[in-house]
Amino acid sequence: MTDPSSPALENLLHEERRFPPSPEFAAQANATAVMYDEAAADRLEFWATQARELLTWSTPFTETLDWSNAPFARWFGDGRLNAAYNAVDRHVEAGHGDRVAIHFEGEPGDTRTITYADLQREVSKTANALGELGVSTGDRVAIYLPMIPEAAIAMLACARIGATHSVVFGGFSAEALHSRITDAEATLVITADGGHRRGKPSALKPAVDEALSKGDTPVKHVLVVRRTGQDVEWTEGRDVWWHDVVGAASEEHEPVAVEAEHPLFILYTSGTTGKPKGILHTTGGYLTQSAFTHKYVFDLKPESDVYWCTADVGWVTGHSYIVYGPLVNGATQVMYEGTPDTPDKGRWWDIVQKYGVTILYTAPTAIRTVMKWGEAIPNGYDLSSLRLLGSVGEPINPEAWVWYRRVIGGDRTPVVDTWWQTETGAIMISPLPGVTAAKPGSAQTPLPGISASVWDDTGAPVGPGGGGYLVLDEPWPSMLRGIWGDDERFKETYWSRFPGVYFAGDGAKYDEDGDIWLLGRVDDVMNVSGHRLSTTEIESALVSHPYVAEAAVVGASDDTTGQAVVAFVILRGDVIEAADATASEEDNAAIAAELRNHVAKEIGPIAKPRSILVVNELPKTRSGKIMRRLLRDVAENRPVGDVTTLADSSVMNLIQAGMSGGSTSED
Numbered sequence: 001m002t003d004p005s006s007p008a009l010e011n012l013l014h015e016e017r018r019f020p021p022s023p024e025f026a027a028q029a030n031a032t033a034v035m036y037d038e039a040a041a042d043r044l045e046f047w048a049t050q051a052r053e054l055l056t057w058s059t060p061f062t063e064t065l066d067w068s069n070a071p072f073a074r075w076f077g078d079g080r081l082n083a084a085y086n087a088v089d090r091h092v093e094a095g096h097g098d099r100v101a102i103h104f105e106g107e108p109g110d111t112r113t114i115t116y117a118d119l120q121r122e123v124s125k126t127a128n129a130l131g132e133l134g135v136s137t138g139d140r141v142a143i144y145l146p147m148i149p150e151a152a153i154a155m156l157a158c159a160r161i162g163a164t165h166s167v168v169f170g171g172f173s174a175e176a177l178h179s180r181i182t183d184a185e186a187t188l189v190i191t192a193d194g195g196h197r198r199g200k201p202s203a204l205k206p207a208v209d210e211a212l213s214k215g216d217t218p219v220k221h222v223l224v225v226r227r228t229g230q231d232v233e234w235t236e237g238r239d240v241w242w243h244d245v246v247g248a249a250s251e252e253h254e255p256v257a258v259e260a261e262h263p264l265f266i267l268y269t270s271g272t273t274g275k276p277k278g279i280l281h282t283t284g285g286y287l288t289q290s291a292f293t294h295k296y297v298f299d300l301k302p303e304s305d306v307y308w309c310t311a312d313v314g315w316v317t318g319h320s321y322i323v324y325g326p327l328v329n330g331a332t333q334v335m336y337e338g339t340p341d342t343p344d345k346g347r348w349w350d351i352v353q354k355y356g357v358t359i360l361y362t363a364p365t366a367i368r369t370v371m372k373w374g375e376a377i378p379n380g381y382d383l384s385s386l387r388l389l390g391s392v393g394e395p396i397n398p399e400a401w402v403w404y405r406r407v408i409g410g411d412r413t414p415v416v417d418t419w420w421q422t423e424t425g426a427i428m429i430s431p432l433p434g435v436t437a438a439k440p441g442s443a444q445t446p447l448p449g450i451s452a453s454v455w456d457d458t459g460a461p462v463g464p465g466g467g468g469y470l471v472l473d474e475p476w477p478s479m480l481r482g483i484w485g486d487d488e489r490f491k492e493t494y495w496s497r498f499p500g501v502y503f504a505g506d507g508a509k510y511d512e513d514g515d516i517w518l519l520g521r522v523d524d525v526m527n528v529s530g531h532r533l534s535t536t537e538i539e540s541a542l543v544s545h546p547y548v549a550e551a552a553v554v555g556a557s558d559d560t561t562g563q564a565v566v567a568f569v570i571l572r573g574d575v576i577e578a579a580d581a582t583a584s585e586e587d588n589a590a591i592a593a594e595l596r597n598h599v600a601k602e603i604g605p606i607a608k609p610r611s612i613l614v615v616n617e618l619p620k621t622r623s624g625k626i627m628r629r630l631l632r633d634v635a636e637n638r639p640v641g642d643v644t645t646l647a648d649s650s651v652m653n654l655i656q657a658g659m660s661g662g663s664t665s666e667d
């Protein structure tokens, strides 16, 4: 967390620039200022209206919220609906079958145009195929796919039969996939031979094979999409090709109407302990808020907009703002498989120009990367179709915000900085385009119907200018319904810091206008390129390597990725002895490289430390707690702060002396 008293932050909070909506934008905006008043007058009635207007219910609900068993909420509890019907079929029934749902752009340049009618056929066939593979309502399905249309189709097919999907990001390792499959007790894995990334095919199926070879999983079948054409190992009886099974399935399928509180998906996210949490989202409330926010925060006009969210479906942003929000709203969107710099650094802007993208939603880390590449690149493309820009995943620094609006948005578009989390399911704090005078760097205000507050250590709300912890003090429709299989951890993690209110884990501050500034995590969670990583999880991965006796991991600030993983390790005595005679910088570099690969294998390449420092000691308090604050000082090349609570205050000198030896490894 940024130190709330730092001069940089004080400057941030005195941001003078304002970007009020243009009269033209305001005149056509979906959002109106009145929405805040309506929601404030009767919050539950406000959400009930959204649920009725935005969704089609097969059984209308009569009760909006049951909070009697807090913190386990029931929204629209006696209603029934189907998520896939809402995202697909009803648009076809309304005469929009020919509207493009997905413009798919593969990294090698192959394209597919999928209309809502196509999507209905594909999702129905896949739903039938799932049935043939023994999946039924209530079962869990793990999805481990690249960014190809089958990812959305697979998710919707699960929703169509009332199976709960658990999407695992394709960048996670076999080990991480195995633990997620086991925890959710998934009976089917949907994967692909591979995907295209950075100009070459990357493999996915081997990780599934390895995960399943670890034994003791309930998986009966693996459904494999052929994307790259690479050779894959095949387990007869278990593995089946998508094109065989889905290809042969019937196009007729009746969506299963489920209760509003039926589990729609589980999505694992890192917490403060080693074990990822399976965040549970249900159907009615989640769809209401993802559709609501997509319509009003992105000002979506389904007949004319071309929307593009650059996230991967492996993260919650892809769930809420590629699959459910946009499709429930009948949007036309772009889906892109690859990286922004393949074949060259103009790829994104080429896509915007080619499809006439009007709404772009991406992460600050991507914006800062594009800034670094220089504005000549985006300036080489026609970006005049863009009319709204969004940002998500981490705080966006005012300079990046202003650059984004000027260079990408042609000095004309609103920019919405959207704060939310895997747990919140949908956007919670954001300006409303057409209504709010935007302020670079601040997510500003809770959306209509959402209540957020900043509290100090004692649980007292702070006023303008004050800082503390962000809490959500009223339930919201898309809130997580729990941690899969662990009610105690759910209560402990989110509802015990301040009893009865949701503790977000973020530091926040109000400026003098009462706008909220998010300051980053206050717990042992790092945010690297908008992806959440746990310090403890990476520490456990490191100590599982035979070389490592002890490890401490910190998130050090990084100009591009927001934070970067920096690890400090103490090697085991026998390893040191063996290396001692010849100990050199090279040895340490080799050890660091080996450990970085080990972390990639245990968790995934995204968790690889930027640098690993071999040290002899770690700074600990007398009670044995590692003082990460001091390690962060070292990692960020700052003078080390107050060391008086250390059991042995000379440790920091040793660490700093050791560091000049340069035992780091970076690539």
Ligand code: WT7
Pocket (backbone or CB within 6 Å): 269, 316, 317, 391, 392, 393, 394, 395, 396, 417, 418, 419, 420, 421, 422, 423, 443, 504, 505, 506, 518, 519, 520, 521, 527, 530, 531, 532
């Ligand atoms: C954490 C949630 C929400 C989808 C992507 C990340 C940080 C997210 C913002 C923002 C400042 C932000 C917070 C939050 N975060 N958006 N606009 N401004 N910080 O989802 O992996 O669940 O991570 O991302 O620290 O707690 P996630």
